[in-house]
Amino acid sequence: MKNNDQSRVFDLTDYKRQDFSVCLGCKICASVCTVNDLSENTNPQDILQKLFLGKDIPADEPLVRYCTGCYRCTGACPWNIRIPEVIRALREELAIESPFEKAFKGSLSIWGRVYEPYVLLMAIPFLLKGGYMKHMTRWMEYMGIHLPHKVKRA
Amino acid sequence: MNYGYYPGCSLTGSANKLDKGIRQVFAKQGHTLKEIPDWNCCGAFEFGDRKELSEFSKKNLEKARGLFSEIVAPCPACYKNLREADEQNEFAVTHPLDLFDDAFIGSIKPVHDLKGQVFTPYYGCILLRPKETAIKRTTVMEEVITRFGGEVAGEKVKDRCCGGNQIFINKSVTEKLSKLVLEKSKGTIVVFCPLCHMAMKTFSGERKVIYFTDLLLYIMGENVPKLQSKIERGGKEETT
Numbered sequence: 001m002k003n004n005d006q007s008r009v010f011d012l013t014d015y016k017r018q019d020f021s022v023c024l025g026c027k028i029c030a031s032v033c034t035v036n037d038l039s040e041n042t043n044p045q046d047i048l049q050k051l052f053l054g055k056d057i058p059a060d061e062p063l064v065r066y067c068t069g070c071y072r073c074t075g076a077c078p079w080n081i082r083i084p085e086v087i088r089a090l091r092e093e094l095a096i097e098s099p100f101e102k103a104f105k106g107s108l109s110i111w112g113r114v115y116e117p118y119v120l121l122m123a124i125p126f127l128l129k130g131g132y133m134k135h136m137t138r139w140m141e142y143m144g145i146h147l148p149h150k151v152k153r154a
Numbered sequence: 155m156n157y158g159y160y161p162g163c164s165l166t167g168s169a170n171k172l173d174k175g176i177r178q179v180f181a182k183q184g185h186t187l188k189e190i191p192d193w194n195c196c197g198a199f200e201f202g203d204r205k206e207l208s209e210f211s212k213k214n215l216e217k218a219r220g221l222f223s224e225i226v227a228p229c230p231a232c233y234k235n236l237r238e239a240d241e242q243n244e245f246a247v248t249h250p251l252d253l254f255d256d257a258f259i260g261s262i263k264p265v266h267d268l269k270g271q272v273f274t275p276y277y278g279c280i281l282l283r284p285k286e287t288a289i290k291r292t293t294v295m296e297e298v299i300t301r302f303g304g305e306v307a308g309e310k311v312k313d314r315c316c317g318g319n320q321i322f323i324n325k326s327v328t329e330k331l332s333k334l335v336l337e338k339s340k341g342t343i344v345v346f347c348p349l350c351h352m353a354m355k356t357f358s359g360e361r362k363v364i365y366f367t368d369l370l371l372y373i374m375g376e377n378v379p380k381l382q383s384k385i386e387r388g389g390k391e392e393t394t
Contacts, residue, residue, distance in 0.1 A: 012203045034315040038330055066327050069199050070315035071283035082284065085204060092202025100322035104200050112194040114163035123322065130325055135356050142355070144170030151194045 005093055006054060012089035013082075020052040022079050029073035029083060035066045042066075044073050044083045051086070059094045063087060099126035112151025116143065158222025158245075159187035160214060162232035163195050169229070169348030175367025176228050176250055178376060183258065187226060190218045196235040199319055211239030218245065226250055230280035230347045237287045249289045251281065251346060251366075259298060265375025268304030271386065272341030273369075275299060275312055278350040282313045295344055295366055302373050308339030318349035321356070332357040342388035344369055362388025 010017055029044040036042060040062035047064075050057050057064065069084040077083070091097075103122035107115050120127065127133060157180070165173035180187050197210040214236065218225055224246040227233040236247045275295030282288050296306045317331030332353045336343070342362040345351045354363040362384055372381040 014204055034317070034331065037315075037334060038327060066320060066324060068279070068315045068317050068319045068327065068331070070279040070319075072279070072315070075283045075285065080284070088199065089202045089204075098323040101200055104198075108195050108197075113166070114195050114198075116163075116167040126322075132322075132325065138355060139168070139352070142168065142171055142351075144167050146166060149166075152192055 006051060009051065009086070009089045009093050012092055013085050015081075015086065017052060020048045020081070023048050023052070023081070024078060025049070026078065028076045028078070029081075032072040032076045033063070034068050034070045034072060035063050038062075038066060040066060044087075047090075048081065048083070048086070057090060057094075059096060064090050064094065064096065067091075099123045110150075111148050113149060115148040117145070118148070155184075155224075156186045156188065156222075157248075158218050158225040159189045160193055160196075160218075160225055160227040160232055160236060161189065162227065162229040163198075164229055164348035168352060172228055172346075172348060172351070172365045172367060175365055175371060176226075179250075179367050179370050179374075180226075182374060182376070183261065188222070190214055190222070190225070192217060196232045198231045198235070207235065208239045211235045215240055215245060224248060226253070228346070230278070231349070234280050234287045249281065251289050251294050252291050254291065254294050254298070254370075259294075259301060262302075262370070262374060264302055264373050266302075266372055266378070266382075268299060268302045268369075268373070268385075270303075271388075272305045272307050273299050273344050274308030274339035274341055275306065275344045275366075276308070276316075276335065276339070276350060276354070277312050278318070278345070278347045279313070279315050281346060295346075298366075298370065298373070299344070305341070307341055308335075308343075311335045311338045314338075316350045316353040318347070318353035321349075321353055328353050329357050336361060342385065364388070 023045060025045060027045050033042060033044055042063040044063055047057060064087060067084055067087040071084055073083040074080060100123045103119040104114055106122060107118050161173050177187060193214050194210060197207045201207040226248055227236050228250050233249045240247055282292060299306050314335050315331055316335055317328035320327040336358060342364055343354055344364055344366050346366050368381055371377050372385050
């Protein structure tokens with residue numbers, strides 16, 4: 001990511017660059033990070049530091065790709081920094097969006113709500129390619145089928 | 155008591171069991187849930203722009219204004235988004251687990267008990283973090299299970315992440331994280347979050363995954379034919 005794009009990351013979150021100056025570098029965020037349970041080597045503190053210093057963050061950084069938004073880092077952070085929201089903004093800035101997320105937003109713009117059959121239909125090529133179809137039988141056990149509701153004042 | 159009700163998108167579809175369960179449990183306790191008229195999606199976790207995300211929930215609060223002062227939102231993502239959008243604390247946005255207090259548990263007249271069965275109450279992430287929006291009653295599921303004779307297991311994984319947020323982005327992430335939780339837990343997994351339910355159900359194999367509301371209804375003697383085999387078989391399989 002180019003340095004000059006980083007200001008947008010801050011615009012998207014509730015943070016300013018100087019807010020990350022308080023990071024003590026204790027790495028407690030890394031010690032509790034769910035992404036590290038995946039045998040990936042990641043350090044959220046490193047991302048905060050890079051944002052503070054205006055250094056590049058690669059799109060293939062494991063935390064950017066796999067952050068689950070679990071907020072374990074925030075719970076452990078002495079400054080309560082909401083790292084998942086920073087990562088979510090980074091994903092937005094880096095235009096990392098799965099076809100499912102695209103379909104989710106598509107449903108919102110049509111109906112104002114997520115209509116799951118539409119989302120699944122729009123994401124079918126992705127679901128086929130990603131080996132999701134084998135789970136379909138189980139999903140159908142509890143999936144409620146209904147007609148979409150269009151929000152009038154969305 | 156009359157509550158404004160925000161079901162959220164999942165509860166109209168893949169989590170319709172949770173919706174039905176909540177409505178039944180509240181009705182049994184003499185409470186009325188009335189949907190916020192024409193509510194829209196809260197945006198879940200899909201938006202990187204905090205202001206854009208907040209706008210969705212602000213619209214919902216706008217629709218509730220003048221109609222409700224207390225809003226119940228069962229889906230953890232919806233609950234968090236609504237709480238955060240209510241910057242002035244104009245509404246009491248509440249999660250059902252916080253309404254299941256001692257008086258509520260004490261008022262349950264049990265038809266079935268949970269003796270001889272093991273359960274892992276699994277809260278997941280968003281009900282317990284971040285602390286500003288976390289629920290207050292963080293052991294309510296354990297309290298109910300033990301009070302009605304069940305055994306609680308898997309305390310160490312109750313707040314771990316199932317990776318549900320990544321299920322339609324990087325499935326392998328969810329698979330690995332859900333299996334970690336499944337391995338370190340015992341018996342039937344009791345969940346409240348629609349996303350945890352989906353992630354766990356997808357990778358649970360023969361293990362049973364149920365909503366907490368279904369467990370409550372089973373204890374209360376509701377929907378028994380449907381729930382009996384699921385709850386009794388699921389809980390005992392692990393003990394043998």
